[in-house]
Amino acid sequence: MKFGILTSGGDCAGLNAVIRAIGLYLANNVKNAEIVGIPEGYAGLIRGESYPLTKADLEGLLPVGGTILKTRRTPFKRMTVLEEGGTRLSRMVANYKKMGLDCLFTLGGAGTHKTAALLSMEGCNVIGVPKTIDNDIFGTDVTFGFRTAVEVVTDAFDRIETTTRSHSRIMLVEVMGNKAGWLTLHSGIAAGVQMILIPEIPFNLDVVCDTLNARIAAGETYTMIAVAEGAVLDAEARFKKEERAFARPAFGETTVTRHLAEVIGERTGQETRYSVLGYLQRGGTPCAYDRLLCTRLGGYAAKLAVEGRFGVTAAVVGNEITFNALPDIAGKYKFVDPMGGEVACARGIGISFGDRR
Numbered sequence: 475m476k477f478g479i480l481t482s483g484g485d486c487a488g489l490n491a492v493i494r495a496i497g498l499y500l501a502n503n504v505k506n507a508e509i510v511g512i513p514e515g516y517a518g519l520i521r522g523e524s525y526p527l528t529k530a531d532l533e534g535l536l537p538v539g540g541t542i543l544k545t546r547r548t549p550f551k552r553m554t555v556l557e558e559g560g561t562r563l564s565r566m567v568a569n570y571k572k573m574g575l576d577c578l579f580t581l582g583g584a585g586t587h588k589t590a591a592l593l594s595m596e597g598c599n600v601i602g603v604p605k606t607i608d609n610d611i612f613g614t615d616v617t618f619g620f621r622t623a624v625e626v627v628t629d630a631f632d633r634i635e636t637t638t639r640s641h642s643r644i645m646l647v648e649v650m651g652n653k654a655g656w657l658t659l660h661s662g663i664a665a666g667v668q669m670i671l672i673p674e675i676p677f678n679l680d681v682v683c684d685t686l687n688a689r690i691a692a693g694e695t696y697t698m699i700a701v702a703e704g705a706v707l708d709a710e711a712r713f714k715k716e717e718r719a720f721a722r723p724a725f726g727e728t729t730v731t732r733h734l735a736e737v738i739g740e741r742t743g744q745e746t747r748y749s750v751l752g753y754l755q756r757g758g759t760p761c762a763y764d765r766l767l768c769t770r771l772g773g774y775a776a777k778l779a780v781e782g783r784f785g786v787t788a789a790v791v792g793n794e795i796t797f798n799a800l801p802d803i804a805g806k807y808k809f810v811d812p813m814g815g816e817v818a819c820a821r822g823i824g825i826s827f828g829d830r831r
C-alpha cells in the first residue's frame with residue numbers, strides 16, 4: 475500500500491513527531507508499506523510532487539521542531555476556483571491518483587481540514603491529524619502543538635513579568651490566536667497575569683482603564699495584560715477581521731495591542747509598554763506532553779488507515795484518542811466559552827477580561 479503525508483498551514487511543534495509515528499506504525503504493521511512525503515502541503519499536491527520517506531528519514535525526528543516536509547498556507551476559498559487546466563482541487567485529485575496513493579494523511583488546522591473534507595468528497599482516502607497552537611479545531615479537546623506553545627508563552631510571561639515589576643510598568647503581551655483565545659487564556663492563567671483580553675470576550679476601553687486605575691489606587695505597582703492577537707474592542711466586535719483593521723483608530727493595524735498600550739499609558743499615567751511574542755510561539759522542540767500526544771495521534775491515524783477508515787480526522791476526547799468524520803467538523807471552530815469553567819476560574823481569582831467592573 476502507498477501512503478502520502480503532507481503538513482499544511484502554519485507550523486507548530488510536533489509535526490515531525492506525528493510524521494514519525496505514522497511512518498513507524500505503518501512500517502511495523504503493513505507489509506511493504508510505501509510512504510511518500512508531499513512537500514509544502516497542498517501546494518505540493520497541486521504540483522504533483524512527492525518523494526519517498528524511509529525509516530532513516532524518521533530517525534531522530536521526535537524532538538525536532540518545524541516540519542521536514544515543509545508547509546504552506548493554501549487558501550481553501552481558492553481550491554474550487556477555475557484556473558487554467560481545471561481547479562486546484564481537480565489537480566490534487568488527479569495527482570493523488572497519479573501518485574497511486576491508497577491514503578493521504580493531512581496534518582493541519584481548521585483550513586487544512588476543510589480542504590481534506592473536499593478531497594474526501596472527491597473520492598480520495600484522507601485522514602486528518604489536528605494541529606495548531608490555536609487549539610481551535612472543532613471536535614477535539616486539544617490539538618498537538620498547543621501545549622508546547624502554552625509552555626513557551628508562559629515562560630515568556632514569566633520573564634517579561636520580572637522586568638515589568640522592576641520598572642513598575644503596565645505591560646501588554648500579544649499572543650497568537652486570531653479567532654480563538656485558548657493560548658492567551660491558558661498561558662495567562664498559568665503565568666498569573668492580571669488581565670486577559672481574548673476575541674471571545676470583547677473588551678471595553680473604559681472598563682480596562684478603570685480597572686487599571688483601581689489597581690494603581692490600591693497600591694499595585696505593576697500589571698501584566700495578556701492580549702490575544704484577535705482581541706477586539708466591544709465597539710468593533712461586529713466587524714470581520716479584514717474590516718476591523720480599517721475601522722481601527724490606528725488605521726490599518728491588524729491587532730489592537732499597540733494602540734491599546736498608547737491609550738492605557740495616557741489614561742492611567744503609568745509607564746506602559748507592549749511586547750509581541752510572534753513566531754517564537756510556533757518554533758522549537760515539542761514538550762513531553764506533545765511528544766506523547768503526537769505519537770498517539772499519529773499511530774492512531776495510521777491504524778485508521780490500516781483499517782480502511784477514511785474521510786475522518788483523529789481527535790482527543792477525554793483521555794482517549796478517537797476520530798471525527800471530516801464533514802462533521804470541517805468549517806467549524808472551537809472557541810473559548812465565555813461562561814465556561816476556565817473563564818469563571820480566572821474571574822474568581824480576580825483576573826479581569828476587560829468587559830465588566
Ligand code: F6P
Pocket residue numbers: 483484485547583606607608650651652703756
Ligand atoms: O497557525 C496559527 C497561527 O499561528 C495563528 O495564531 C496566527 O494568527 C497565524 O498562524 C499566523 O500565520 P502566518 O504564519 O501566516 O503569519
